[in-house]
Amino acid sequence: MGEATIYKDGDLELRGIVERPREPNGRAILVVHEAPGLGDNARRRTSLLAELGYVALAADLYGGGRTYGGSEATQQMDALRADPAVLRRRVSAGLDALTELAGVPPEQCAAVGYCFGGLAVLELARGGAPVAGIVSFHGLLRSSAPAKKGEVRARILACTGAKDPLVPLEDVTAFQEEMDAAAADWQLIVYGRALHSFTNRNVAGGADPRMDYDPSADRQSWAAALLFLEETFSA
Amino acid sequence: MGEATIYKDGDLELRGIVERPREPNGRAILVVHEAPGLGDNARRRTSLLAELGYVALAADLYGGGRTYGGSEATQQMDALRADPAVLRRRVSAGLDALTELAGVPPEQCAAVGYCFGGLAVLELARGGAPVAGIVSFHGLLRSSAPAKKGEVRARILACTGAKDPLVPLEDVTAFQEEMDAAAADWQLIVYGRALHSFTNRNVAGGADPRMDYDPSADRQSWAAALLFLEETFSA
Numbered sequence: 001m002g003e004a005t006i007y008k009d010g011d012l013e014l015r016g017i018v019e020r021p022r023e024p025n026g027r028a029i030l031v032v033h034e035a036p037g038l039g040d041n042a043r044r045r046t047s048l049l050a051e052l053g054y055v056a057l058a059a060d061l062y063g064g065g066r067t068y069g070g071s072e073a074t075q076q077m078d079a080l081r082a083d084p085a086v087l088r089r090r091v092s093a094g095l096d097a098l099t100e101l102a103g104v105p106p107e108q109c110a111a112v113g114y115c116f117g118g119l120a121v122l123e124l125a126r127g128g129a130p131v132a133g134i135v136s137f138h139g140l141l142r143s144s145a146p147a148k149k150g151e152v153r154a155r156i157l158a159c160t161g162a163k164d165p166l167v168p169l170e171d172v173t174a175f176q177e178e179m180d181a182a183a184a185d186w187q188l189i190v191y192g193r194a195l196h197s198f199t200n201r202n203v204a205g206g207a208d209p210r211m212d213y214d215p216s217a218d219r220q221s222w223a224a225a226l227l228f229l230e231e232t233f234s235a
Numbered sequence: 236m237g238e239a240t241i242y243k244d245g246d247l248e249l250r251g252i253v254e255r256p257r258e259p260n261g262r263a264i265l266v267v268h269e270a271p272g273l274g275d276n277a278r279r280r281t282s283l284l285a286e287l288g289y290v291a292l293a294a295d296l297y298g299g300g301r302t303y304g305g306s307e308a309t310q311q312m313d314a315l316r317a318d319p320a321v322l323r324r325r326v327s328a329g330l331d332a333l334t335e336l337a338g339v340p341p342e343q344c345a346a347v348g349y350c351f352g353g354l355a356v357l358e359l360a361r362g363g364a365p366v367a368g369i370v371s372f373h374g375l376l377r378s379s380a381p382a383k384k385g386e387v388r389a390r391i392l393a394c395t396g397a398k399d400p401l402v403p404l405e406d407v408t409a410f411q412e413e414m415d416a417a418a419a420d421w422q423l424i425v426y427g428r429a430l431h432s433f434t435n436r437n438v439a440g441g442a443d444p445r446m447d448y449d450p451s452a453d454r455q456s457w458a459a460a461l462l463f464l465e466e467t468f469s470a
Contacts, residue, residue: 156427162415169415173408179427180397180404186428187455192391192414192421220422220462227458231451 002046004065005057007097009090015065016094017058018101019046025053027132027233028102028109030094032059032117034197035077037067041114041200049112052226055102059094061087061120077116084145088127091120095129106130110154110229113139114199115166118158125154125184133157133232135225137199141167141175147182156186157228159221161194165210189224191217237281239300240292242332244325250300251329252293253336254281260288262468263337263344265329267294267352269432270312272302276349276435284347287461290337294329296322296355312351319380323362326355330364341365345389345464348374349434350401353393360389360419368392368467370460372434376402376410382417391421392463394456396429400445424459426452 002017017038029049033042042058049056061080062068068076080087091111099106110133113121118139125134126147136158158175160167172190179186197203197211199221204213237252252273264284268277277293284291296315297303303311315322326346334341345368348356353374360369361382371393393410395402407425414421432438432446434456439448 162411162421169408169411172411173404176397176404176407176425176427184427186397188423188425188427189459190411190423190425192411192419192423216466219466220459223462224424224455224459227455231454 002043002058005097005101007093009093012063014060014063014093016060016097017043017046019050019056021050021053021055023053024055026104026108027053028055028057028098028104029229030057030059030091030098030109030111030121032091032094032111032113032120033061034115034117034200036069036073037062037076038065039067040202042117045112045114055098055104057094057098057101059091061090061117081116081119084123084126084143087120088123091124092127092129095124095131107132108233110134110232112225113137115139115197119143122156122158125152125156128153133229135159135228137221137225138164138167138194138196140171142171146178147184149182152179152182152184155228155232156184157189157225158187159189159191159217159224161196161198161214161217162190162192163194164196166196187228189221191221237278237293240332240336242328244328247298249295249298249328251295251332252278252281254285254291256285256288256290258288259290261339261343262288263290263292263333263339264464265292265294265326265333265344265346265356267326267329267346267348267355268296269350269352269435270308271304272297272308272311273300274302275437277352280347280349290333290339292329292333292336294326296325296352316351316354319358319361319378322355323358326359327362327364330359330366342367343468345369345467347460348372350374350432354378357391357393360387360391363388368464370394370463372456372460373399373402373429373431375406377406381413382419384417387414387417387419390463390467391419392424392460393421394424394426394452394459396431396433396449396452397425397427398429399431401431422463424456426456
């Protein structure tokens, strides 16, 4: 069920969880958590990816594997969002840990993220990380440090819900403009009826009207991501 | 290799091609051609769908199965585009033929279309046709008769290329607004580097710089469409 692994960003100790496949396919994937920190959804995806042959590391962006509720989670997220350079370094630390754990170069790695993690992996791409692919699920699409032309090296897939109040249509449109201007290799999927957190079973019927699990969008986005990753690694 | 079938829209004789599966799955799909008329791409998709168990009919929007080149094709397309009511009736005639050939109600049917056909099947959805699903591949997304709230009954998947000069970003954004305002059940996939006609092998390296075959966008959009259809019919 995964093994805790400690890695560092400067002096900060981060506590991720690594899952190793029975039959490794030579590729590795970083999984980045939502605003509350490393929890069930990221762990579940990490297991699923390991079952498919990927060495998978559930990253920790906060330190000590700590998780937060409500406004504390938002504060933690906002502190990192406010400085894209720090956020990129924090995610890169996870990528470095992954390449070491898996014994593969970053070119044989991808990163997938959810909500805040979706933003975080996009920042990794914007920063020019040499990973093969990036998948963002209901991630925030707007950055204070947009991608510059020619600097994005990873292929990008972003999956978003049209009813996600955290990702309004203007951000979806701006993302397309940003990626196009950056000459990135990108894809976008919009699920018309999906709210925020559509991949997360734990929020189903939750109290927060901004988010809900959407089985169809979850199933289709996961299938799209797996095909995208497979194709990206085979290219 | 398919069988020619004659059906009518009023007095106009249309000449489609039907493909029957060895093991019918009880569902049927209408395939609608590009501006030049019923050609290789639509035929190929019709065969592929029949292999999967669908009764599939390659529709004819022009009459007599006629095909056109260059500006004549554009004229034929524009004549139908100019009157959404006529276009919807023309596509509906194909749907009626399909339900009869397959012996299934429209609720067990879907329609997929390419380029002009992609627009045509979206018009079918906008007109409230009781089909289960609609898939538009590099179809024109703008209509002179936008969908009205509550009138779209089909689930919709639209796949488009960000580099398609016939479908600029403003049309992609307007489509999302239209579908959302109509309260439709819709999805949109944007392939960042794809030009027009990205599913069509025959245009690869063609003389027209607006269009080109894109193997990745073709593979991924086809997989997305098949999953979408399967899920739509199982709902």
